[in-house]
Amino acid sequence: MIQIYHVAKHYGPSVALDDIHLRIRKGEFVFITGPSGAGKTTLLRLIFGAIKPTKGQILIDGINLNRIAGTNLDLLRRRIGFVFQDFKLLHRKTVSENAAIALEVTGERPGLIRKKTHQVLRAVGLSKKGHVYPLQLSGGEQQRVAIARAVINDPIILLADEPTGNLDPDITREIMILFRSINLRGTTVVIATHNRELLKDTDQRIVVLNRGRIVEAG
Amino acid sequence: MRLRPWIYFLNKGFANILSHRFVHLISIGTISISILFVGAFGLLFVNLNNWVQQWGQSLTMSIYLVPGADTEAKKRIEADLVDLEGAEVRGFITQEMAQKELVEALGDQAGLLDGLEDIELPASFEIVFKEVSRYDIDPHEIKTELEELDGVEEVQYSEQWIERFEGFLYVLKLVGAIIGLLLCVAVLFITTNTIKLTIYARRDEIEISKIVGATDWFVKAPFIIEGAIQGLISGLLALAILLLAYSLFSLKSFHLFGIPVIEVVFLSKGHALFLLGLSLALGLAGSFIAIGRFFRL
Numbered sequence: 001m002i003q004i005y006h007v008a009k010h011y012g013p014s015v016a017l018d019d020i021h022l023r024i025r026k027g028e029f030v031f032i033t034g035p036s037g038a039g040k041t042t043l044l045r046l047i048f049g050a051i052k053p054t055k056g057q058i059l060i061d062g063i064n065l066n067r068i069a070g071t072n073l074d075l076l077r078r079r080i081g082f083v084f085q086d087f088k089l090l091h092r093k094t095v096s097e098n099a100a101i102a103l104e105v106t107g108e109r110p111g112l113i114r115k116k117t118h119q120v121l122r123a124v125g126l127s128k129k130g131h132v133y134p135l136q137l138s139g140g141e142q143q144r145v146a147i148a149r150a151v152i153n154d155p156i157i158l159l160a161d162e163p164t165g166n167l168d169p170d171i172t173r174e175i176m177i178l179f180r181s182i183n184l185r186g187t188t189v190v191i192a193t194h195n196r197e198l199l200k201d202t203d204q205r206i207v208v209l210n211r212g213r214i215v216e217a218g
Numbered sequence: 219m220r221l222r223p224w225i226y227f228l229n230k231g232f233a234n235i236l237s238h239r240f241v242h243l244i245s246i247g248t249i250s251i252s253i254l255f256v257g258a259f260g261l262l263f264v265n266l267n268n269w270v271q272q273w274g275q276s277l278t279m280s281i282y283l284v285p286g287a288d289t290e291a292k293k294r295i296e297a298d299l300v301d302l303e304g305a306e307v308r309g310f311i312t313q314e315m316a317q318k319e320l321v322e323a324l325g326d327q328a329g330l331l332d333g334l335e336d337i338e339l340p341a342s343f344e345i346v347f348k349e350v351s352r353y354d355i356d357p358h359e360i361k362t363e364l365e366e367l368d369g370v371e372e373v374q375y376s377e378q379w380i381e382r383f384e385g386f387l388y389v390l391k392l393v394g395a396i397i398g399l400l401l402c403v404a405v406l407f408i409t410t411n412t413i414k415l416t417i418y419a420r421r422d423e424i425e426i427s428k429i430v431g432a433t434d435w436f437v438k439a440p441f442i443i444e445g446a447i448q449g450l451i452s453g454l455l456a457l458a459i460l461l462l463a464y465s466l467f468s469l470k471s472f473h474l475f476g477i478p479v480i481e482v483v484f485l486s487k488g489h490a491l492f493l494l495g496l497s498l499a500l501g502l503a504g505s506f507i508a509i510g511r512f513f514r515l
Contacts, residue, residue, distance in 0.1 A: 071433050078431030090423055101423075105432035107223060149430065 001026040001157065001188045002047055007056030009042050016042040017212045024190060029183045030218070031199055032192045034209035040192035043209070044159050047190065048082055049073050061156060078106055081150030085162035087142045089134040096121065096130035099148040106153065120148045124178060140171030144178065151182055158182055160191045164198065172198065231443030238416050242448060245412040249452035250459070252401040253497050257460045259394045260489060265482050266387055277347040277357060279375040281364055282340040291369035298367055299345055304355065308344040316341065340371055402500060409504020413445050414512045438513065442505045449501020453494040
């Protein structure tokens, strides 16, 4: 599903990632961990196509990210969900509208958008909060909305960058259960985290980064 | 795209305008005033031009005979005048009639002529070119030809001052074009900045849209629609104000310099559509400039 071949990313003289070689299979659940500045976020942004590698190749479902741009990249992004630590919700839109935006941009019919929004909000446990605004929700609920938005398109890959970074342990557990259920439905899930607690009892694959290099591929 | 995209973009465009109504209200007001100026100038120019054209439809000429011209010469000149294409001899003013007209014209001041009995006013023919546009004939050439006739002393025609007026109209047109151009640049500047403000206000939404896979066109189209709506509303508003002013002041007809009553007309359908099109085009151009300069996707 995700093939990364000898990828490096430099920002001027500073090296964010160096010679990254990694394969993530379809339906896998992978944690990418490491200390701050290890290159976790850069790796996720590279997989998402938000930035181009300085060296190497990245293939997503067989598509070489170095060879696509513009509309083709936009179309690929519809198949990749992204969850952020700070949720990135639109505060002037309701929970339903926030979740629906990912379907709106595909030009889907309004009736189908309403139906799928209802389904996804039910799946994340927010079916009764569709009409409220994000700032009226708790942090955990806001992250659920962000996850709903990321999965409403049935993506093949779900990327999450420190998704529990702003949440307390109980809520973190709930969110991780949600990610696991999404993964069980066949979506490849890649979570970047530096939270050791999260990794303590997991039986999922863990990739460890340090100073821009993979030190353990799991 | 399965969803009727234009309906979506239109909805989005109107929603954007409503959510930033204060900025758009100021912008629409300013653009309307600029378009109103262009329209008012156009209205003035169209009517002055119309008036010159109308006046040119009835070119008159006075052919003054040499003092003491005999009947033979008069007949010969009259025959030549009748042969002139489009000309109609209105009448012959004898020396006595000319004298009488002068006395009548002077009224109370007629006493000034006392002691000047030996002043001889020339007899003249009055001809008119009816149904002939002054653009189809060359009055100056006719004047020269007639002045070469035996027994003709001088030819004067009503057009000489109109030619000077046309020079004024040309300057007016030039000034109008320069002012119009400056106003268009101002409108572009206003539209560009209004759209820039809404792009800035919606930057989070743009970012999220791109993250979830919106194409550039999908993100940009509502702003283009927004500029178009802004331009269209401003154009309609300017035309409505112009029409209202035209109706209120009842500028249907009036005398200019005491000569022919002229009909003051409103802008033709073509001119009105041009004004509307200009406003729309400026709105669209402003959007494109704003998108080109301030959009970083």
